[in-house]
Amino acid sequence: MSASTVAAMAPALDVAKIRRDFPILDRPVYDRRLAFLDSAASAQKPRQVIDTIRQAMEEEYANVHRGAYWLSQRATDRFETARETVARFLNAPSSDEIVFTRNTTEAINLVAASWGRTFLKEGDEVVISEIEHHANIVPWHLLKREKGIVLRVAPVDEAGNFLLDRFEDLLNDRTRLVAITHVSNAIGTIVPVAEVIRAAHRRDVPVLVDGSQAAPHMRVDVQALDADFYVFTGHKVYGPTGIGVLYGRSELLESMPPYQGGGEMIQTVSYEESTFKEPPFRFEAGTPAIVEAIGLGTAIDYLQALGWENVQANEQMLLQYATERLREIPGLRIVGTARDKAAILSFVMDCAHPHDIGTILDRSGVAIRAGHHCAQPLMERFELPATARASFGIYNTRDDVDQLTEALLQVREIFG
Ligand SMILES: *Cc1c(COP(=O)(O)O)cnc(C)c1O
Numbered sequence: 001m002s003a004s005t006v007a008a009m010a011p012a013l014d015v016a017k018i019r020r021d022f023p024i025l026d027r028p029v030y031d032r033r034l035a036f037l038d039s040a041a042s043a044q045k046p047r048q049v050i051d052t053i054r055q056a057m058e059e060e061y062a063n064v065h066r067g068a069y070w071l072s073q074r075a076t077d078r079f080e081t082a083r084e085t086v087a088r089f090l091n092a093p094s095s096d097e098i099v100f101t102r103n104t105t106e107a108i109n110l111v112a113a114s115w116g117r118t119f120l121k122e123g124d125e126v127v128i129s130e131i132e133h134h135a136n137i138v139p140w141h142l143l144k145r146e147k148g149i150v151l152r153v154a155p156v157d158e159a160g161n162f163l164l165d166r167f168e169d170l171l172n173d174r175t176r177l178v179a180i181t182h183v184s185n186a187i188g189t190i191v192p193v194a195e196v197i198r199a200a201h202r203r204d205v206p207v208l209v210d211g212s213q214a215a216p217h218m219r220v221d222v223q224a225l226d227a228d229f230y231v232f233t234g235h236k237v238y239g240p241t242g243i244g245v246l247y248g249r250s251e252l253l254e255s256m257p258p259y260q261g262g263g264e265m266i267q268t269v270s271y272e273e274s275t276f277k278e279p280p281f282r283f284e285a286g287t288p289a290i291v292e293a294i295g296l297g298t299a300i301d302y303l304q305a306l307g308w309e310n311v312q313a314n315e316q317m318l319l320q321y322a323t324e325r326l327r328e329i330p331g332l333r334i335v336g337t338a339r340d341k342a343a344i345l346s347f348v349m350d351c352a353h354p355h356d357i358g359t360i361l362d363r364s365g366v367a368i369r370a371g372h373h374c375a376q377p378l379m380e381r382f383e384l385p386a387t388a389r390a391s392f393g394i395y396n397t398r399d400d401v402d403q404l405t406e407a408l409l410q411v412r413e414i415f416g
Helices: 003-008 015-020 047-059 070-090 104-119 138-147 164-170 193-201 250-255 290-306 308-327 354-363 376-381 398-415
Strands: 098-101 125-129 150-154 175-181 207-210 229-233 244-248 266-269 274-276 332-335 344-349 369-371 387-391
Touching (some): 070 098, 070 244, 070 290, 098 104, 104 244, 125 164, 164 193, 290 308, 308 344, 308 398, 354 369, 354 387, 354 398
Parallel strands (some): 125 150, 125 175
Antiparallel strands (some): 229 244, 266 274, 344 387, 369 387
């Protein structure tokens, strides 16, 4: 890409200002400027989120939903306001459809353990895809062992494009659920989930969407998508760890039994039996991640205030620029070149193993991920043990890409 094309694409995102909000980006690593290119594994946190958590703990902390005193009421208000923020973020019809979990993994396990155990039986089929994260494979394996359900896997082509026709061919009278990623964490493919959901709904099959990599990169509208379940994880949208989200359509959540028992989720308990609260509280046994939920609310406000068009323009510019620069490097091959792609760039080099690439880059201040990216079946599909992966977020710049490119040229020199 020419410099003028890049300049013409210059987004309305004030990245310099954003970078000042992320204290960690000023921290040198091995005396080198930090080029943080691993946001797909976990994103860094803006000062606003850090301050919110500190302020909540210093000034407004108590347990939620039970105290008769002012502090508890205040903490409860803030916790429930965060739930409303999440509902608006996903355009969910009601905040009662937002269940707080620990992360995406727990959200999918909740659906498998509650909905799956209740409504699936031997021979029932669940359709996933070749580009799922282990979090959307293993919970279904557990049900396969327990119930004898059957997993069907929708393929991608050599470039990593999701094959909608081949997916539709897998739907049949035994299909009970489609559980599919919105964006691949390993190779960046954006799945046409609206079409996937339409095809599934023509057969009355509900759809769970794993939005872990979509929520940080694009506007998500569960009503426009008509998703039945939509999950994401707080730490990838610039929020804290320990907090995740399950959106579930109210009819579905209401039909589901609790999957964990304890405090917070009961109406009444005697020694003989318990009765349970309505969703979402039925699924939130025990003391929740209070300040983490409040911090997630702040992270979402921060992200949304930037404007999705601006966020996407910047990330697509970086993806294109990085793709061009990496293609200059002899012996480097990009893995995953789907037409619709989020700002995630997986690659291999003929001269070095991904782990060696990661180590050399680290010494140059460049943080990338090397490994199977919790997507071993996908690595198998591409006949690779691992890849190196650079992923971009709101704070990344062309300087980060240039630093990555220079470090890769060094790898070439050392191993080539
Ligand atoms: C990160 C990720 C997960 C798991 O998220 P956790 O926070 O580890 O639960 C699941 N699916 C995708 C696509 C991911 O990128």
